Amino acid sequence: MEAFGFLVVPPVFKTGEIEQLGLAGSIPVRLRESRRHVTQVDPRRRIPRTDQLLALPAVQQARARLGEHAVKAAVHAVQDRARRGDLPVEQISDALVNALTQHTATTLRPVLNATGVVVHTNLGRAPLSTAAVEALINASGYVDVELDLATGTRSKRGVAARAALLAACPAAEEALVVNNGAAALVLATTALAAGAEVVVSRGELIEIGAGFRLPDLIASTGARLREVGTTNRTHPKDYADAIGPQTGCVLKVHQSNFRVEGFTKAVGLQQLRELTALPLIADLGSGLLRPDPTLPDEPDAATALCEGADVVTASGDKLLGGPQAGIVLGRAEVVAQMARHPLARAVRADKLTLAALEATLRAGASPVTQSLHADPERLRTRAERLAAAVNASVVAHDGRVGGGGAPGVPLPGWAVRLPESAAAPLRAGDPAVLTRVHDGACLLDLRCVPESDDDRLLAAVRHALDVDR
Numbered sequence: 001m002e003a004f005g006f007l008v009v010p011p012v013f014k015t016g017e018i019e020q021l022g023l024a025g026s027i028p029v030r031l032r033e034s035r036r037h038v039t040q041v042d043p044r045r046r047i048p049r050t051d052q053l054l055a056l057p058a059v060q061q062a063r064a065r066l067g068e069h070a071v072k073a074a075v076h077a078v079q080d081r082a083r084r085g086d087l088p089v090e091q092i093s094d095a096l097v098n099a100l101t102q103h104t105a106t107t108l109r110p111v112l113n114a115t116g117v118v119v120h121t122n123l124g125r126a127p128l129s130t131a132a133v134e135a136l137i138n139a140s141g142y143v144d145v146e147l148d149l150a151t152g153t154r155s156k157r158g159v160a161a162r163a164a165l166l167a168a169c170p171a172a173e174e175a176l177v178v179n180n181g182a183a184a185l186v187l188a189t190t191a192l193a194a195g196a197e198v199v200v201s202r203g204e205l206i207e208i209g210a211g212f213r214l215p216d217l218i219a220s221t222g223a224r225l226r227e228v229g230t231t232n233r234t235h236p237k238d239y240a241d242a243i244g245p246q247t248g249c250v251l252k253v254h255q256s257n258f259r260v261e262g263f264t265k266a267v268g269l270q271q272l273r274e275l276t277a278l279p280l281i282a283d284l285g286s287g288l289l290r291p292d293p294t295l296p297d298e299p300d301a302a303t304a305l306c307e308g309a310d311v312v313t314a315s316g317d318k319l320l321g322g323p324q325a326g327i328v329l330g331r332a333e334v335v336a337q338m339a340r341h342p343l344a345r346a347v348r349a350d351k352l353t354l355a356a357l358e359a360t361l362r363a364g365a366s367p368v369t370q371s372l373h374a375d376p377e378r379l380r381t382r383a384e385r386l387a388a389a390v391n392a393s394v395v396a397h398d399g400r401v402g403g404g405g406a407p408g409v410p411l412p413g414w415a416v417r418l419p420e421s422a423a424a425p426l427r428a429g430d431p432a433v434l435t436r437v438h439d440g441a442c443l444l445d446l447r448c449v450p451e452s453d454d455d456r457l458l459a460a461v462r463h464a465l466d467v468d469r
Helices: 015-020 034-039 050-054 057-066 068-084 089-102 132-138 160-169 180-195 215-219 236-242 269-275 300-308 332-340 351-363 368-372 376-390 420-428 451-468
Strands: 110-111 174-180 196-202 226-230 247-253 281-284 311-315 328-329 393-400 409-420 432-436 436-438 441-445
Touching: 015 160, 050 057, 050 089, 057 068, 057 089, 068 089, 089 409, 132 351, 160 281, 160 351, 174 332, 174 351, 180 196, 180 215, 180 247, 180 281, 196 236, 215 226, 226 236, 226 247, 226 441, 236 269, 236 376, 247 269, 269 281, 281 300, 300 311, 300 328, 311 332, 328 332, 328 436, 332 451, 376 393, 376 409, 376 441, 376 451, 393 441, 409 420, 409 451, 420 432, 420 441, 432 451
Parallel strands: 110 432, 196 226, 196 247, 247 281, 281 311
Antiparallel strands: 174 328, 311 328, 393 409, 409 441, 436 441
């Protein structure tokens, strides 16, 4: 039979039969192979199209959470797996939804801090309070960060955070928030001593985290360092001889990460105040606002201001227990001079920092405060419960403040002793758990682990030990 110039071959014919009839040359190749395609369909042709997968309700929800690029990448990944034969076509949709459910908007992973170090710089320093987290969420949209809603006019930035700081430290007349502690110090020396000298003891020319050195920071402001005294001993006369018409300010720095003991001498803020009327800056670093009996030698903002400091600078994410921020407290005219300087705009805090800081100050005890003052007996009970569940032992273990605060001060507590080989699978697990590896053992200190996470920690330990075996 012939139609439109082509011979129509009944589907019962096979390729060999067609050739025997002498018809092979008159039949298109595609037609001759049609029988084969009907009986052997490539399963890859059944892989859902990208637009079909993107239309799935669960995928639509993930697009709002993760963004278009991440979702399309996940779609292409499951399609590629199916093309390679690693994933059955029937499971593509389920595999995609599962992948997107586990996918997070950031590559940063939550970690259970079982090191006993409260302010752990490598883990982001201070964990935020529930109130601070809620404040971050509320501030993620439009907020009145620089607006007076009553009048509809522009207001000063961060008024509420400033008020919370002054309420928490009544010794201060004024407050300012910048983006971190180093920025607070740089702004202070720039606004008060640019082009002039900053007088500081040699024993206080410290290096802070990641190799940044205080002398380099100050030199970057255009001020000149005038070093006085020696590494271990500085006297009032050393300052008196150095202070003159070329002096812009006097700087007193808390040594933070180390202690100098033995044949030492330092000049306190009260003595420095008696020597000069020039601006006196106290860089405390740790962010302690009031004295804490647990940390008797740690300087605090209230005491420093009462002893004569014009300005105190500190970090917000250390002992204060808030977000990364630079805290400035002090005399109204000096803080105002800093706020007016052009550099203040470059280092100002964003709305999220201001919101979290205010909530931290108003909420009371932060997770950092709770960890610092954790009851050793309660820590022991929790440790013994975990140890009994995995047939491990409990040993005495001193925690640390961390973040440069109270160097050498022990925080008595307890730890679960596991084989050293458990440390790696614990770090790689879900949840990730960071422990202290010491003296051939993996030590789990529960000081900084919320009690509500004890069951998750136990499950992680059991998994790590199974992997180890």
